Amino acid sequence: MRVADGGIAVCPLGSGSKGNAYWVETAKTAILIDAGFSFKQLSGRIADIGRDIADVEHVFITHEHNDHIQSLKVMLKRHRPTIWTSAGTLRAIRKHLPDGASVKRINSNPENAGDIVAQAIPVRHDAAEPFAYRFDSHAGSLAIVTDLGEWTPDNVKALDGPDVFVCEANHDPEMLAAGPYPWYLKQRIASETGHLSNEQGAMLAAAVVKKGTREIVLAHLSETNNDSSLALEVFGTQLNGKRDHVHIHAASQAQPGPWVRSAVHETAGEKQARGGPSIASLLRRPR
Ligand SMILES: [Zn+2]
Numbered sequence: 001m002r003v004a005d006g007g008i009a010v011c012p013l014g015s016g017s018k019g020n021a022y023w024v025e026t027a028k029t030a031i032l033i034d035a036g037f038s039f040k041q042l043s044g045r046i047a048d049i050g051r052d053i054a055d056v057e058h059v060f061i062t063h064e065h066n067d068h069i070q071s072l073k074v075m076l077k078r079h080r081p082t083i084w085t086s087a088g089t090l091r092a093i094r095k096h097l098p099d100g101a102s103v104k105r106i107n108s109n110p111e112n113a114g115d116i117v118a119q120a121i122p123v124r125h126d127a128a129e130p131f132a133y134r135f136d137s138h139a140g141s142l143a144i145v146t147d148l149g150e151w152t153p154d155n156v157k158a159l160d161g162p163d164v165f166v167c168e169a170n171h172d173p174e175m176l177a178a179g180p181y182p183w184y185l186k187q188r189i190a191s192e193t194g195h196l197s198n199e200q201g202a203m204l205a206a207a208v209v210k211k212g213t214r215e216i217v218l219a220h221l222s223e224t225n226n227d228s229s230l231a232l233e234v235f236g237t238q239l240n241g242k243r244d245h246v247h248i249h250a251a252s253q254a255q256p257g258p259w260v261r262s263a264v265h266e267t268a269g270e271k272q273a274r275g276g277p278s279i280a281s282l283l284r285r286p287r
């Protein structure tokens with residue numbers, strides 16, 4: 001079942017410091033953002049959401065950290081999607097790219113990937129040239145922003161109020177400070193090139209959300225230094241007043257989900273089938 005109305009849908013396949021990847025689709029195009037699990041895990045999780053890794057036509061890589069590219073090499077030996085990333089990330093991941101792989105550099109210009117238009121957005125993170133991405137389909141938009149230590153007004157402008165906003169909520173500062181990580185790692189995570197805390201992510205979300213924004217998915221939550229109910233609460237408080245039209249979900253490290261999509265316009269077929277579950281309810285997995 002694909003998005004039928006020109007919209008765009010996303011399902012996190014898993015998100016956190018142990019691995020990150022997202023399935024994104026329109027009616028015509030399937031893309032992956034990052035490939036930060038073993039190939040077995042990645043293809044298994046894609047199968048778990050009823051999709052096939054063989055159908056992926058484009059893979060957008062955010063940056064070279066292992067929790068984002070773990071299975072890139074194995075995937076490219078078995079399948080032939082086009083890889084898109086920055087020039088800097090490309091240099092950093094070259095050893096993961098088998099001969100003959102289809103690789104394209106993306107910069108500040110929008111690029112077409114099937115019927116999706118991709119816009120790369122530079123972010124501050126301790127990697128070669130990390131990107132967040134915004135994706136626009138015929139009738140919907142989505143942005144995925146994780147792995148950044150601080151956000152800028154330029155980021156907000158480029159993100160431009162997407163229908164679906166996947167936003168980093170990495171840590172609670174108090175849990176990080178009191179937690180078991182060594183000092184240097186705590187410093188790295190909390191630095192301006194580390195990861196967004198719940199508060200920082202929530203403030204970004206509040207700045208980014210516009211009238212059309214329907215769904216926010218919290219991502220890259222630390223299993224050690226965060227708690228999903230706490231993160232949801234922080235975002236809920238920050239977005240108070242804008243919340244009547246926005247649903248807030250949290251992605252998990254352990255399993256795929258939730259499915260969220262840009263808009264729900266009932267098709268004739270869906271109207272006819274009313275009484276049964278709507279596409280929206282089928283797409284949105286129970287948490
Ligand atoms: Zn990461």
Ligand SMILES: [Zn+2]
Nearest residue numbers: 063065125147
């Ligand atoms: Zn990273």
